[in-house]
Amino acid sequence: MTSDSTDPAPSAAPAGRMSANTRELGFRLTWGRTREVAIQFGLFLCAVLTTLVTLAIAAVLFVEAVAGPGGSAFFQQVSVVEFLTGTEWTPQYTEKKFGVLPLVCGTLQITVIAALIGLPLGLLSAIYLSEYAAPRTRAIIKPALEILAGIPTVVYGYFALTFITPYVIKPLLQPGAVFKISWLWNIPVDGFNALSGGIVVGLMIVPLISSLSEDVLRAVPRTLREAGYALGSTKFDVCTKIVVPSALSGIFAAFLLAVSRAIGETMAVTIASGQKPTLTLNPLMQIETMTAYIVNVMSGDAAVGTIEYKSLYAVALVLFLVTLFMNWVSQMVLERYREVYQ
Amino acid sequence: MQTFGQLASSPSAASGSRLEQLAAALPKFETRGMNFFYGTHQALFDISLKVPQKSVTALIGPSGCGKSTYLRTLNRMNDIIEHTRVMGPVLLDGKEIYSPDVDVVSLRKRVGMVFQKSTPFPKSIFDNVAYGPRIHGNRNRQSLVEIVEKCLRQAALWEEVKDRLKDSAMALSGGQQQRLCIARALATSPEVLLMDEPASALDPASTSRVEDLIIELKQNYTIIIVTHNMQQAARISEWTAFFCQGRLVEFGLTKQLFTNPVQKETEDYITGRFG
Ligand SMILES: Nc1ncnc2c1ncn2[C@@H]1O[C@H](COP(=O)(O)OP(=O)(O)OP(=O)(O)O)[C@@H](O)[C@H]1O
Ligand SMILES: [Mg+2]
DSSP states (O other), rough: OOOHHHSOOOGGHHHHHHHHHHHHHHTOOOOHHHHHHHHHHHHHHHHHHHHHHHHHHHHHHHIIIOOOGGGGGGHHHSSSHHHHHOOBBOOOSSOOOOOOOHHHHHHHHHHHHHHHHHHHHHHHHHHIIOOOIOOOHHHHHHHHHHHHSSOOHHHHHHHIIIIIIIIIIIHHHHOOOOTTTTTTTTOOOSOOOOHHHHHHHHHHHHHHHHHHHHHHHTTTTTTHHHHHTTTTHHHHIIIIIHHHHHTTHHHHHHHHHHHHHHHHHHHHHHHHHHOOOOOOTTTTSSSOOOOHHHHHHOOOOOOOTTTHHHHHHHHHHHHHHHHHHHHHHHHHHHHHHHHHHH | OOSHHHHTSSSSGGGGHHHHHHHHHEEEEEEEEEEEEEEEEEEEEEEEEEEESSEEEEEEESSSSHHHHHHHTTTGGGSSSEHHHHOOOEEEEEEEEESSSHHHHHHHHHHHEEEOOOOOOBBEEEHHHHHHHHHTOOHHHHHHHHHHHHHHHHHHHHHHHOOOSSSGGSSHHHHHHHHHHHHHHHTOOOOOOEETTTTSOOOHHHHHHHHHHHHHHHTOOOOOOOOHHHHHHHOOOSEEEETTEEEEEEEEHHHHHHOOOOHHHHHHHHHHOOO
16 A cells, blocks of 8 residues: 555656655745746757757658649659659759759769768877877867867868869879970869869868767776786777777767768858769769759749759758768667667 | 895794795895885885795785785886886896886786776677787787687686677676686786786675686786785785885785784784774
């Protein structure tokens, strides 16, 4: 009997506990308690709001792209198969073609180049900061990396367009034309190209990767490093054979987050890599990414309600799903990682 | 005569003199008037101690008295803590281990260590034991397999894990993990094994297995073990050093130190723990 009254049925547990508490307090709702409730409610509202915003975005995308009123949505006018397999993207032409592959290919190029640059740089700087750097060096480098993260992306875009392409890529790939020497090699490079955009996006994700990876590297218990040293490891052994392998899943999650950031990057690639959908794997040509296309339509003169306008939502939906997937995978990996260490 | 410093050569030690002389003739480790500093904080004062070969030496004393610090000076583990300083000779087989020409890596290969908290690497059981030989350049699969089996047998773990060497070491129980760490330390074939409270987190059954193991290992290794457990020290060690507040108060044969301590402090500590 006594155990019944103190131990309510599981489903009623929260309510039961709450009422027991109030009874104990004798319904004395002091100022402190009111404030506590108010704070809790405020925090709850914030959480609900962010969730609602996400849901609202998903709903808008769905209505405009998948199933709108009166068959107005994009995929009610263009078949999914055509969209996903078509190799031409020409919404502005009179003969409109909606094959998303050139845009996907553009985004893929940027992402791969950014990953090739950002991942090693980010990981190596994280290893340096967590394992090698003296506290004083760290105190200089860490803020510098954070500044890198704070630079507006539009600045990166102009940096790529006005510096990296003309002063780095062109002198290296077409010295013949740049220096007017006929016998040197001369590889054609567009003024807008995927390479320069990919490079700056790679630089952009370095701080993200390095700070997330540094956190997971530092979380590797000190006792593990000591055990390594006690077996006669050098610092390099401890880094490469103990610390990094122990933190691998955390590092992987950081990579995925950074890659999804690269996929979603807009301003820099719009400026640096161009706005011409091209189905190519040559990083020296002008391309258009999915994000750049969205900017293009929004800033152009496509009338609301036209198929061209609707195509924006279809592309946005693809982006949304891809980044959602990447974030989900990285969350899963991070969770597994936490389990290992607790 | 300079044997174990004044303390050990005091009257009570006379009856064990034969053994003592033998040990004094062949000290594995020797520190002479060694001082140790963490920054400005002095943790060890004037420690003169000769650790006899192929035997078990227990370091006992109240918490914070510097047992771990002393142990860690012997394989230079304190080097990785910033602003630490060792002053005074620390000799391994008569050679100064802090001299500039000593390679820390090969020193630590000769002087293995087992920690209080078991520290398996998040790798397979096999890779844990093979870690040491591998970093010291052993790439021969067959020889690694042999070393792993031998060390796991020595650590009395082989029967329990022989069918799952590929499984993660993190899945072992606490006691198994500690024995794995001992096997891992043995795999570099050290001459000395430093153990910092290796059984303090273990249940009685695992503790007695680890103790049996230590008794077995002393045939071939010099073992220095920190323990808070007086019975344990009495069971497994031949020699005991009693530390208090950063000083070596008394060193001698375990039997004598426990039954007939010279110093009042030692007696208080031991009887306090027992009574
Ligand atoms: N990393 C460190 N930095 C500064 N002081 C330290 C450090 N490690 C230990 N000390 C100090 O050195 C003294 C000796 O510590 P030590 O860990 O050697 O004691 P211990 O005898 O092993 O104690 P316990 O039995 O609790 O393990 C203590 O006063 C401690 O505060
Ligand atoms: Mg200690």
